[in-house]
Amino acid sequence: MQKDYVPYGSDVSPGTYACVDCGHEYSNQAKTSMPPCPQIRKTPHTRHGWKTLTGQGDAAIDPYPEKANKPVGIKKAATLSSTSKK
Template identity: 85%
Template sequence: MRKDYVPYGSDVSPGTYACVDCGHEYSNQAKTSMPPCPQLRKTPHTRHGWKILTGLGDAVVDPYPEKANKPGIKKAEAFGSASKK
């Protein structure tokens, strides 16, 4: 089953999206964070997301791998018997 909705702030692949609340269309290249709808303050928005019209939606692979050290995100460290002295 293909996902057809991405919430604001999602990493996404290039494509065309429509606001699930008002229908405003938005086309983009890969983004690290989908913006909120520009119509957000003009009309009521309760679902806060985008419907995928074209493209793949949520990026399976981070569209900006060169920015892997994003603020607030720490790499997991592996601890095992080999790391103990």
């Protein structure tokens, strides 16, 4: 069984995918970690995933469930606390 929705960070088979938020199409070979949409900084993205257009998509049971739903390549900005002044 193929999942239609593939969250960022999922491993996928080769195929073509469309961003569920903006429709941007992405074709790839097999990936161990599906990247975020390259348009994520240009338009609002709330669902953070891809729709499978061609190929097998994501496995019904993700072999790397700890990676699923974690945006890839987006790091939290470091902040300085007011108590750390020297």
